[in-house]
Amino acid sequence: MSAVMIIRKPTRKWEKLPGKNTFCCDGRVMMARQKGVFYLTLFLIVGTCSLFFAFECPYLAVHLSPAIPVFAVLLFIFVMAMLLRTSFSDPGVLPRALPEEANFIEMEIEAANGNVLAGQRPPPRIKNVQINNQIVKLKYCYTCKIFRPPRASHCSICDNCVDRFDHHCPWVGNCVGKRNYRYFYLFTLSLSLLTIYIFAFNIVHVVLREYRSKKMFHVVSLTPHCTVLEVLVCFFTIWSVVGLTGFHTYLISLNQTTNEDIKGSWSGKNRVQNPYSHKNIIKNCCEVLCSPTFPSVLDRRGVMLEDSSSPTHSDASAASTHKSSNPVSQTTKSSAPLIPNEHTPDEAKPGIGAGTQKSTSSPKGEKPPSPTSPNAVAPAVIKESTH
Amino acid sequence: MSSPFHNLQELRHSASLANKVFIQRDYTDGTVCKFQTKFPSELDSRIERTLFEDTVKTLNNYYAEAEKIGGQSYLEGCLACLTVYLIFLCIETRYEKVLKKISRYIQEQNEKVYAPRGLLITDPIERGMRVIEISVYEDRGSSGSSSGSSTTSSSGR
Numbered sequence: 001m002s003a004v005m006i007i008r009k010p011t012r013k014w015e016k017l018p019g020k021n022t023f024c025c026d027g028r029v030m031m032a033r034q035k036g037v038f039y040l041t042l043f044l045i046v047g048t049c050s051l052f053f054a055f056e057c058p059y060l061a062v063h064l065s066p067a068i069p070v071f072a073v074l075l076f077i078f079v080m081a082m083l084l085r086t087s088f089s090d091p092g093v094l095p096r097a098l099p100e101e102a103n104f105i106e107m108e109i110e111a112a113n114g115n116v117l118a119g120q121r122p123p124p125r126i127k128n129v130q131i132n133n134q135i136v137k138l139k140y141c142y143t144c145k146i147f148r149p150p151r152a153s154h155c156s157i158c159d160n161c162v163d164r165f166d167h168h169c170p171w172v173g174n175c176v177g178k179r180n181y182r183y184f185y186l187f188t189l190s191l192s193l194l195t196i197y198i199f200a201f202n203i204v205h206v207v208l209r210e211y212r213s214k215k216m217f218h219v220v221s222l223t224p225h226c227t228v229l230e231v232l233v234c235f236f237t238i239w240s241v242v243g244l245t246g247f248h249t250y251l252i253s254l255n256q257t258t259n260e261d262i263k264g265s266w267s268g269k270n271r272v273q274n275p276y277s278h279k280n281i282i283k284n285c286c287e288v289l290c291s292p293t294f295p296s297v298l299d300r301r302g303v304m305l306e307d308s309s310s311p312t313h314s315d316a317s318a319a320s321t322h323k324s325s326n327p328v329s330q331t332t333k334s335s336a337p338l339i340p341n342e343h344t345p346d347e348a349k350p351g352i353g354a355g356t357q358k359s360t361s362s363p364k365g366e367k368p369p370s371p372t373s374p375n376a377v378a379p380a381v382i383k384e385s386t387h
Numbered sequence: 388m389s390s391p392f393h394n395l396q397e398l399r400h401s402a403s404l405a406n407k408v409f410i411q412r413d414y415t416d417g418t419v420c421k422f423q424t425k426f427p428s429e430l431d432s433r434i435e436r437t438l439f440e441d442t443v444k445t446l447n448n449y450y451a452e453a454e455k456i457g458g459q460s461y462l463e464g465c466l467a468c469l470t471v472y473l474i475f476l477c478i479e480t481r482y483e484k485v486l487k488k489i490s491r492y493i494q495e496q497n498e499k500v501y502a503p504r505g506l507l508i509t510d511p512i513e514r515g516m517r518v519i520e521i522s523v524y525e526d527r528g529s530s531g532s533s534s535g536s537s538t539t540s541s542s543g544r
Binding site for chain 2: 077078081082085094095097098100101104105129130131132136138146149150151164183186275276286287289290291292293294295297299
């Protein structure tokens with residue numbers, strides 16, 4: 001009788017998380033599923049900066065100052081760091097309610113609604129909360145089975161409720177929410193500076209070459225083409241990124257999110273003022289940019305306990321653990337950086353928020369219930385037999 | 388009424404879960420993390436109101452301390468920005484430090500106050516900072532005269 005050595009690799013919680021996220025590095029990195037536009041962003045930034053460092057910087061360092069490429073490198077590092085931080089971090093995803101909590105909330109709702117006659121539509125699930133003397137409505141999320149906290153919203157692309165949801169940005173391949181909004185803002189701000197910087201010094205470079213190399217015409221034939229390419233990329237980028245930075249600066253000074261701005265939550269028509277604003281620009285900026293960094297409540301890297309059965313999710317989107325990237329074609333236009341979130345239905349649709357999914361191209365989650373671990377390295381790994 | 392449990396281990400081994408009570412968030416001050424101090428009726432016979440309110444108020448104070456925007460948070464924010472947020476690989480953020488204090492406090496409260504009464508508090512961070520979950524245990528020997536028999540509680544947690 002031979003003894004079989006069983007090496008059990010611990011199942012980490014990220015493997016069982018519902019929602020349409022991709023996880024890398026054993027749960028350390030969290031992104032949306034569609035990453036094509038993010039790769040484009042990376043390519044544009046790295047490509048343009050590489051051309052700048054390769055062709056313009058040597059000339060400018062010699063003829064003007066070596067501080068120019070040094071500052072460009074620092075700015076480039078900052079831009080990349082902010083981009084990666086925005087893309088890879090948890091935006092503030094709210095975990096779905098476990099069955100006991102969901103039942104408790106259901107009971108509270110039924111108790112509050114009283115008796116609904118058969119055939120009648122039950123009233124919409126809304127809680128009214130008074131915040132700073134304004135009445136704010138909290139909506140019930142049928143997918144996550146919770147009443148969403150104020151300013152939270154459900155992202156239909158990632159299929160998660162996100163706290164202080166701003167928007168889903170395909171350029172960074174992730175939602176922008178409470179935890180990564182400041183990195184997103186710093187990314188757009190530093191990218192604006194970098195683009196303007198490269199654009200300006202390209203112009204300077206061309207002008208200098210015009211005046212200096214009248215005698216010695218040894219210009220490398222490739223350089224003018226690269227300069228033109230960089231100028232074009234920067235020119236178009238400046239318009240969009242600087243505009244976006246300006247827009248977000250405006251939002252920050254008013255302590256609003258893009259989502260609230262689009263929906264016109266505080267536009268004043270209904271006389272509801274923004275209850276979160278401190279009515280002071282400096283205080284608003286400080287709260288958004290300098291508040292303490294909020295930790296992730298998702299616990300992606302926690303180890304799943306073997307004796308506890310995973311909570312049964314009534315919706316079918318439980319198996320989103322595959323790292324395989326199937327770049328699904330987005331139905332949204334690539335020029336529009338903003339993707340609106342779902343609107344909860346007025347009628348009671350228990351269990352599934354199916355009628356409000358905006359991205360219809362992605363599969364609805366009809367996947368086999370047992371997830372395969374992408375990190376299986378040992379040949380004798382036994383996975384949990386339960387789903 | 389006082390139940391025969393004296394410590395956390397005894398509670399876990401010899402009691403069965405009867406019910407769970409969820410203390411919801413209080414949003415009247417905005418989006419800061421704060422829990423309602425309203426005493427739930429299901430705990431009426433299990434614990435004194437003042438003890439419960441003290442626990443929730445202390446937790447609220449801890450969260451307020453963690454989310455306070457002041458000199459220290461500015462310093463942390465600026466320093467982090469200058470180091471491209473790499474400094475968080477070395478040091479803990481203030482919020483994380485306070486969360487550790489909270490978890491120690493909850494552990495202590497469970498041992499001293501709640502377990503002897505057959506109750507157990509779950510750290511809100513494990514529930515997405517949405518609720519404080521209080522599990523109500525019944526002695527396995529007693530017949531099913533639990534306080535919330537109308538609720539369906541899922542077994543096997």
